Amino acid sequence: MSAAAIIGLHHVSRQTDQGTLLLSPTDLEIFPADRIAIVGESGSGKTLLLRCLAELDPVQSGELRFHGQPVHGQQVPPYRTNVVYLPQRPVLFEGTVESNLQLPFQLKANAGKTYHRQTVVNWLSSLGRDEDFLTKSHENLSGGEMQIVALLRAIQIDPQVLLLDEPTAALDEGLTASVEQLVDSWFKTSQREVALVWITNSMEQAKRVCDTLYRVEAGRLGPPQANPRGE
Amino acid sequence: MDYLQLSYVQVGWATLLILVNAGISVWLRLGMERSLLIASFRTIVQLLLIGLILQWVFQIDQWYVVIGILGIMTLIAGITAVQRNQRRYPGIWLDTILSVWVSSWAITAFALLVVLNGIDHWYQPQYAIPLLGMMLGNTLNGISVGLSTFTETAYKRHDEIETMLTLGATRWEAIAGPIRHALQTGMTPIINSMMIVGLVSLPGMMTGQLLAGVEPAEAVKYQIAIMFLVASATAIGTAGSVLLSFRRLFTPDHQFLRSQLQAKKPAGKA
Numbered sequence: 001m002s003a004a005a006i007i008g009l010h011h012v013s014r015q016t017d018q019g020t021l022l023l024s025p026t027d028l029e030i031f032p033a034d035r036i037a038i039v040g041e042s043g044s045g046k047t048l049l050l051r052c053l054a055e056l057d058p059v060q061s062g063e064l065r066f067h068g069q070p071v072h073g074q075q076v077p078p079y080r081t082n083v084v085y086l087p088q089r090p091v092l093f094e095g096t097v098e099s100n101l102q103l104p105f106q107l108k109a110n111a112g113k114t115y116h117r118q119t120v121v122n123w124l125s126s127l128g129r130d131e132d133f134l135t136k137s138h139e140n141l142s143g144g145e146m147q148i149v150a151l152l153r154a155i156q157i158d159p160q161v162l163l164l165d166e167p168t169a170a171l172d173e174g175l176t177a178s179v180e181q182l183v184d185s186w187f188k189t190s191q192r193e194v195a196l197v198w199i200t201n202s203m204e205q206a207k208r209v210c211d212t213l214y215r216v217e218a219g220r221l222g223p224p225q226a227n228p229r230g231e
Numbered sequence: 232m233d234y235l236q237l238s239y240v241q242v243g244w245a246t247l248l249i250l251v252n253a254g255i256s257v258w259l260r261l262g263m264e265r266s267l268l269i270a271s272f273r274t275i276v277q278l279l280l281i282g283l284i285l286q287w288v289f290q291i292d293q294w295y296v297v298i299g300i301l302g303i304m305t306l307i308a309g310i311t312a313v314q315r316n317q318r319r320y321p322g323i324w325l326d327t328i329l330s331v332w333v334s335s336w337a338i339t340a341f342a343l344l345v346v347l348n349g350i351d352h353w354y355q356p357q358y359a360i361p362l363l364g365m366m367l368g369n370t371l372n373g374i375s376v377g378l379s380t381f382t383e384t385a386y387k388r389h390d391e392i393e394t395m396l397t398l399g400a401t402r403w404e405a406i407a408g409p410i411r412h413a414l415q416t417g418m419t420p421i422i423n424s425m426m427i428v429g430l431v432s433l434p435g436m437m438t439g440q441l442l443a444g445v446e447p448a449e450a451v452k453y454q455i456a457i458m459f460l461v462a463s464a465t466a467i468g469t470a471g472s473v474l475l476s477f478r479r480l481f482t483p484d485h486q487f488l489r490s491q492l493q494a495k496k497p498a499g500k501a
Contacts, residue, residue: 017490054397058482076485081399091394109399157398 004068005029006161006195007083012052012062014045014219023048023219025062030161032193037200037210037227045219046199047088050163053197054085077109085163088170090150092141097149098134104157113157123152126185127178144175151179155186162186164198168205180209234444246271285360294354301339301363305332308367312472315375318382320491326475330374334468335366342460362460365436369421369461370468377417377469378476382492384409385480389489402481410473417469421462428458 007030014023023045030036030053040046051057055064055076063070071079081104092100098117105115121131127148141149147167154162162183168176187194200206206213207227215222249271256263288296309328316323339362343353350358385392388409395405428434429451433441436457440450480488 055484056393056396056486058484058486058488073483077396077399077401077404080397080485085397087390087394087397089390091390093391093394104398107395107398107400107404109401153398 005031005065006067006193007053008065008068009052010063010065012059012064014048014052014057015060021219023052024221026052026221028053028214028221030195030197032195034195034197034212035187035210036195036197036212036214036224037206038197038214038216039200039203039206040216042201044216046216047165048219049216049221050085050165050197050199053161053163054080054083056085077107081107081109081157082159083161083163084154084157084159086150086154086165086167088166090143090146090167092138092146092149095138096134097136097138097141100138100149101134101153101156104153110157115156120152120156123155123182123185127182142175144171144178147171147175147179148182151182155182158190158192160192160194162194162196164196166199166201169201176205180205183209234442246275285356288360289356292356294352297354297356297359300356300360301336304360304363304367305335308335308371312371312375312378316379316382317495318379318386318492319495320382320476320479320493322479323378323476326479327374327378327472330468330472330475331367331370334370334464334471335363337467338460338464339363339366342456346456346460361436362457365457365461366464370464372420373417373465373469374472376420377413378472380416381409381413381473381476384412385487386489386492389487392487393489396485396487400485402477402485402487405485405487406477406481410477413473414469417473418462418466421465425458425462428454434458 007028009026009028011025011027012023013021013025015021026049028049038046038049048057052059052064055071065071066079066082069075093103098120101120102115104110105113117134120134124130124133133145136145138146138149151167164183168179171179183196183198187196196209198206198209200209210227213225213227215225249267252267253264255261256267284300288300306328309324309331312331313319313324313327316327339359342362343350343355343359347358353359385406392405392409396402434454434457437450437454440453441447480491482488
């Protein structure tokens with residue numbers, strides 16, 4: 001029954017250059033099929049924790065393991081295609097929606113993967129958007145649409161773990177539902193044994209999207225709490 | 232070669248022209264008299280002083296004296312290149328001075344040993360000092376323009392850089408755009424001046440040679456050689472400084488250390 005963890009954080013901590021502790025030594029394991037919500041005040045260290053999971057910042061102690069192996073140097077870019085971090089404010093590059101979606105395939109770490117237009121069109125139509133959306137310029141997208149593009153861009157490279165940093169914080173109800181739906185269908189249809197970690201400020205959302213809940217307070221990760229979805 | 236040697240009286244005639252500036256300033260109440268006075272004084276004192284020093288260096292004609300002077304010139308150029316940069320990172324001083332040093336000295340060495348093959352000895356101050364001076368002046372410009380473009384772009388476009396990293400980009404893939412942009416910006420001035428050299432104005436070195444009585448056909452040969460020497464020194468210096476700073480701003484684990492980029496502290500604060 002005890003499947004091996006996809007990601008394990010072992011005593012990982014973060015400090016400022018001046019030595020102020022931002023994230024106390026933290027242990028966290030993420031298993032296949034985990035849907036984890038992380039809640040906490042702003043400034044409590046939620047984002048730092050998520051960035052640690054994506055190895056985006058140097059850590060001052062501890063280690064991250066991916067399928068039991070430490071991840072360093074040349075292994076980091078391929079690791080990040082398996083564990084994708086999505087920031088709260090989506091960043092799109094100059095060009096169309098489609099050119100943004102094609103971008104990851106130009107990177108060495110994604111060599112061997114190809115852009116499937118039809119898959120993207122199918123995703124889009126499930127969100128009520130047609131093929132023309134692909135030709136839209138990045139300048140003409142709303143914040144919510146940008147978030148959807150950023151999410152699609154991540155999903156397409158077939159990650160095993162999605163790290164979502166308050167992706168719906170600035171969105172209205174309709175777009176929030178679209179984002180949740182997209183993540184949910186990725187979770188259910190992926191060919192891989194996937195997991196997700198979702199930072200949210202809304203307990204209602206945490207209940208909708210996650211099974212396990214963690215609280216972060218002043219740089220400290222609390223114990224896991226079961227959070228039956230749909231309760 | 233023959234040219235007219237100026238007497239101090241003749242120089243005096245030229246300095247009198249400062250009265251034109253002073254007159255305009257007084258007449259239009261520009262309030263620049265004080266700056267004019269200081270600037271005039273500094274021009275005269277600094278140049279007389281450097282004349283004395285160079286005279287001494289030329290007479291002594293020893294390699295260690297020449298190297299010493301070249302070292303001081305290089306250090307000043309390196310410090311100036313950093314000071315023009317509005318965004319700093321720990322290590323910028325070492326990286327920049329190193330880039331100025333290596334690029335200008337390598338190309339000056341090539342000039343003295345290969346291009347000017349036939350001079351009496353390699354450290355002959357008459358050649359070594361003005362040549363290095365021209366390399367420094369230009370690499371200094373290339374480096375300060377290239378490096379500030381790079382650090383500024385990296386700082387402002389940090390979210391794009393980071394987004395690339397989250398999608399599996401290597402640190403090089405994430406920053407290649409800003410690096411290319413910075414190198415192009417740093418090298419454009421020298422390419423532009425190669426485009427128009429001789430058409431709009433005569434370069435300072437060539438002008439000096441003409442005044443000193445060198446045949447124009449001879450002077451242009453020197454100028455052509457200098458343009459290419461300067462262009463390559465600028466390229467090496469600019470690329471060196473940008474690549475060294477790239478190494479400081481990213482970890483081997485492909486993490487972008489944006490917090491390393493700090494705005495220059497306002498003057499007056501330590």
